[in-house]
Amino acid sequence: MRLAAVGSNCIDYYKNLEGGKAFAGGGPVNMAVYTVRLGGTAAYIGPVGNDDYGQTMLHAIAGKGVDISHLRVAEGKTAVSQVEIKNGERIFGDYDEGVLADYVLTEADMEYIKSFDVVVCDIWGKVGKQFRELQEKGIITAFDCATDPDSAESKVAIPYTNYLFFSVDCGDTDEVRRKMKSLYDSGPELVICMMGEEGSLCFDGEVFHKFGIVPCANLVDSLGAGDSYIAGFLKGIADGLSIEKSMELGAGNATETLGYFGAW
Numbered sequence: 001m002r003l004a005a006v007g008s009n010c011i012d013y014y015k016n017l018e019g020g021k022a023f024a025g026g027g028p029v030n031m032a033v034y035t036v037r038l039g040g041t042a043a044y045i046g047p048v049g050n051d052d053y054g055q056t057m058l059h060a061i062a063g064k065g066v067d068i069s070h071l072r073v074a075e076g077k078t079a080v081s082q083v084e085i086k087n088g089e090r091i092f093g094d095y096d097e098g099v100l101a102d103y104v105l106t107e108a109d110m111e112y113i114k115s116f117d118v119v120v121c122d123i124w125g126k127v128g129k130q131f132r133e134l135q136e137k138g139i140i141t142a143f144d145c146a147t148d149p150d151s152a153e154s155k156v157a158i159p160y161t162n163y164l165f166f167s168v169d170c171g172d173t174d175e176v177r178r179k180m181k182s183l184y185d186s187g188p189e190l191v192i193c194m195m196g197e198e199g200s201l202c203f204d205g206e207v208f209h210k211f212g213i214v215p216c217a218n219l220v221d222s223l224g225a226g227d228s229y230i231a232g233f234l235k236g237i238a239d240g241l242s243i244e245k246s247m248e249l250g251a252g253n254a255t256e257t258l259g260y261f262g263a264w
Contacts, residue, residue, distance in 0.1 A: 001040040001238035003231070004116040005032035006109075007125020008100060009046050009061075010079040011053045017085060022053065024060035026079070027122035027144055027227050034231035034253055036065045040238075043067035043116070045109050046125070047099045053078035070112055074099040097124070105130050110137060117238040118142055120230065121157070128157030135160045142234055144226075149183055159187040163237065165230050166191075171198040177208060190243070192233060194226050199251065202243050211247035214255040228254040 005028035012023045032042035044066050048054035050073050057078055062068050077098035084091045103126045105113075110130075113119050114137055121127040122144040131141050145154040145166040158164060164183055168176055172195060180191045180203040193201045199212035232253030236246025 001035065001118070001235040002116040003032060003035045003040060003042040003234060003238075004045060004113045004119040005029065005035075005042060005066075005121075006045045006105065006113070006119055007103065007121040007127040008079065009044070009048060009057055010081050010095075010124075011057060012081050012083050014083045014085060022056060024057045026124075027146075028120060028125055029057075029061060029066075030227035031120055031231040031234075032061070032066045033064045034228045035235060037256075038232060038235050038249075038253060040235050041067075043070065043112075045070040045072075045105070045113065047072045047074045047103050049074060049076045049078040049099045051077055053080060070109055100124075100126060103127070105134075110134060110139075113139055118163070118234055120144070120234065122146065123148060123151060123153050128153050131157045131160035135162075142230070144230060149179070158183060161187065162189045163234065164188040164191045165194065165226075165233075167194045167196075167226055169196060171195050172201060172210065176201070177203070180208075190237075192230075192247075194229055200229065200247055202247060204243065209243045209247065211244060211251055214248070214252045225254040228256065 007028050009026035009029045012025050014021045029044055032044045035042040044061055048057045054073060079098045079100045081095045082093035084093060105127055118140040119134060120142040123146050128143060134141055140162050141160060142163040143157045143161040147167050148154060149166045176193055180193055183191045184203055184205055191203045202209040229250035232250035233246045236249040
C-alpha cells in the first residue's frame with residue numbers, strides 16, 4: 001500500500017519527563033510511520049514551523065522512512081501539545097497548533113496525492129474541508145474522527161470519506177451500532193469503530209464485522225494504538241484483504257505499539 005498522510009503533526013512535550021522531553025507525533029504522522037513499519041510506503045504532507053521543533057519533526061519523520069518531499073516548512077511555530085505524567089497517566093494540557101492553523105493542500109499537493117492508494121487525515125488536520133475535491137479527483141479518502149464524529153470538522157469530511165474511523169470507550173452497544181449506521185448513511189463505504197480493549201466493529205452497510213484484540217504480553221503505553229490500528233486496517237483493505245483480515249492486521253499493529261513508550 002501507498003499511504004498519503006496529510007494534515008496534523010504535533011510535538012508532544014513532556015515537561016516532567018527527564019527535565020522536559022519532546023516527541024514527534026500527530027495522528028497522520030503516526031499512521032505514515034506505522035504503514036512503513038508494516039512494509040508499505042507512506043508520505044507525510046503537512047506543515048512544520050521554521051523553528052527547532054520543526055527540524056526535530058522533519059528529521060524524525062524522514063528517519064522512519066517516510067517521504068517528506070511535500071512537507072512544508074512555514075514561517076512560525078510547529079504545533080505543540082503540553083503533556084504531563086501524573087501517577088503513570090498521561091495528562092494533556094495546552095495545545096498550540098502553530099502553522100497548522102491555516103493549512104490547506106495546494107493543487108500540486110493534490111496532484112501528488114493522486115499517485116497514492118489512499119489519503120488519510122484526522123479531525124485536527126484542517127484538510128477535511130478539502131475531501132470533496134480529493135474525491136472528485138478520484139482519490140480514496142480515510143478520516144479519523146477520534147471521539148467526536150459530530151464535530152464540525154468531521155461533518156464536513158464524512159460525506160466525502162470512503163473509510164471512516166471513530167473511537168468509543170463504552171464498547172459494543174446498540175447506541176454505537178445505531179451511530180455507525182447513521183454515519184454510513186452520510187456517505188462512507190465502511191465505518192469502523194475502535195473500542196479499545198473490546199476490539200473493533202466495522203459496518204459495511206449490511207453486516208457488522210467484529211474483531212477482538214491481539215493480546216499484548218507487556219502493556220507499556222497506549223499512545224498511538226488507534227493510529228496503528230488505522231494504518232493496519234487501511235493497508236489490509238488496499239492490499240485486497242477481507243474486512244476481517246484487515247481488522248486483524250490493524251489489531252496486531254496496535255498491539256505492537258502498546259509494547260513501548262510513546263507513539264514510535
